[in-house]
Amino acid sequence: MTHPHDETEDLLIHRAVSMTAAPTDWDSLEALSERDPELWHRMAQALRDEGDLTHALDARTAIASSIGPFQSRRRGLGFGAASGWFAAAAIAACWFTTLMHTGPAVLPGASRPGTAHESSDMPGAPGLVSNQGATHGIGSPTPVSTLPDVLLGTQRAADGDGYEITVMKRSVEKVRVKDLFQLQRGQDELGNPATLPVRFPATNAMEKY
Amino acid sequence: MTDMDDRDTTQRAIAGDRFALEILWRDHRRWLSAVLLSHMPNGADLEDLLQETAMNVCRKIRDLRDPERLRPWLRTIAINTAISAGRSATLRRKVRTMDDTELDPADPSIDHDEDHATARDTLERVLAAAQRLHPDYREPLILKSVRGLSQRAIAEALDLPETTIETRLARARRMLRQLLEEKGVPVPPAPRTAPGT
Structure with a gap:
């Protein structure tokens, strides 16, 4: 029963x-x-609520100390136990999306100025590429979702008027491709990065990995 | 940091001093995250909102005309960020569903210990109850529970007289107690934590 106001x-x-x-x-x-x-009981309860709320807020707002206006935020991709081909497929999707927007094909691992790869998040994960990569998938990519922008850096504008902010726009798209290839270490006799065709089992391919 | 230091730092940040802007953000980000918690829509991610708030502060600091009004200005930026997140809530829910599939039941960081889980539930229940209060009471109460934030600082941020804040806090405590006594506050799901954070 609550006490009268x-x-x-x-x-x-x-x-x-x-x-x-x-x-x-x-x-x-x-x-x-x-x-x-x-009254003392109600005061004790208020003290307890205050303590609980303070601790809850401490826990929830602790994340603030990792965020700054000039800090880039690097969140793990969070695939948890899923690894191997699942991670590789994610790399392929990221890379494929890059190809769709940047033109010339560059295989994961090859260096090209201005191209970011997520492979450092998933060491050892093999890369997957589509043979149709740079030009087209089957049909148009389907937008799945967009994620909040990530601030990568800021600097004072050269002319002193304001700041230049580098922001990564993140979007997730799905596209169907005909074939997948797995990147191998080393190069073939022509100096191209070596690839092998990927064959998933007919059923529950992802579960296996 | 004294008010005078704050003013000086704010002026330098407005003038384009990057270091000053970093100091300002560091000094204010904790209570700004509490403002976001008070206003953020269901399903939104606090870390994302904070990042966007930091970005907006960075973008707009030169628009701040009066360094004396830094706190209400920061609060407005945070609230607008939360409102803007609410507009795309549907999209965020979709993203969240995707993220939820990442949870690993075998993850040792997930708290399986019963006592710890109960303690966490208690804290989350109190926070959830506070978030159910009317906005006039919710925000001062949540801000008051941020360590180091005085009643005066809250009044300044909310642009209200300190006596009004005190009255609202006093009522908010009673309303919170009553809500918790009703035992009608469900335990919300554990907040997601980004790996490595």
Whole structure:
């Protein structure tokens, strides 16, 4: 059962919990408690709520210390236990999306200025490429979703008027391709990165890995 | 940091001093995350909102005309970021569904210990109850529970007299207690934590 509304009591309890109660406030609390001893119970509850809320907020807002206006944020992709081909497929999707937007085909692992690869997040994961990569999939890519922008860096504008901000736009697209190839270490006799065709089992291909 | 230091740092940030802007953000990001928690839509991710808020602060700091009004200005930026996130809530829910598939039940970081889980539930239940309060009471109460944030600083951020904040806090505590006594506050799902954070 809740206690009837009492503005004075609310204020006194708040001051006590906030450690801002003056000696006269404590006197008033004493006086009120003589008529209603349950007041101490309500104050204890308020103290407890304050402690719980503070701890809950500590935990939830701790993330703030890792975020800054000039810090790039590098979140793991979070695939958890899933690895191997699942991770590789993700790399392929990222890479394929890059190809779709940047033109010339560059295989994962090959260096090209301005091209980012996520392979460092998943060491050892083989890359997958489509033989239709740079030019087309079967049909148009289907937008799945967009993710919030990631701030990569900022700098003062050269002319001193404001700042230049580098932002990574993230989107997820699905596209169907005819064939997949797995990147191999080394090169073939023509100096091209070596690839092998990938054959998934007919059923539950992803479960296996 | 004293008010005078804050003013000086703000002025330098407005003038384009990158280091000053970093200091400002560092000094204010904790309570700004509490503002976001008070206003963010269901399903939104606090880390994403904070990142966007940082970006917006960076973009717009030169628009701040009066360094004395830094706190309300920062709060407005944070609230607008949360509102903007609410507009694309449907999209975010979709993303969240995708993210949820990443949870690994065998992950040792997931708390399986019963006592710890109960303690976490208690904290989450209190926070969930606070988030159910009317906005007039919710935000001051959540801000008051951020360590180191004074009643005066809250009044300044909310652009209200300190006496009004005190009254709202006093009522908010009672309303929170009553909500929790009703035991009608469900335990929300554990907040997601990005790997490596």
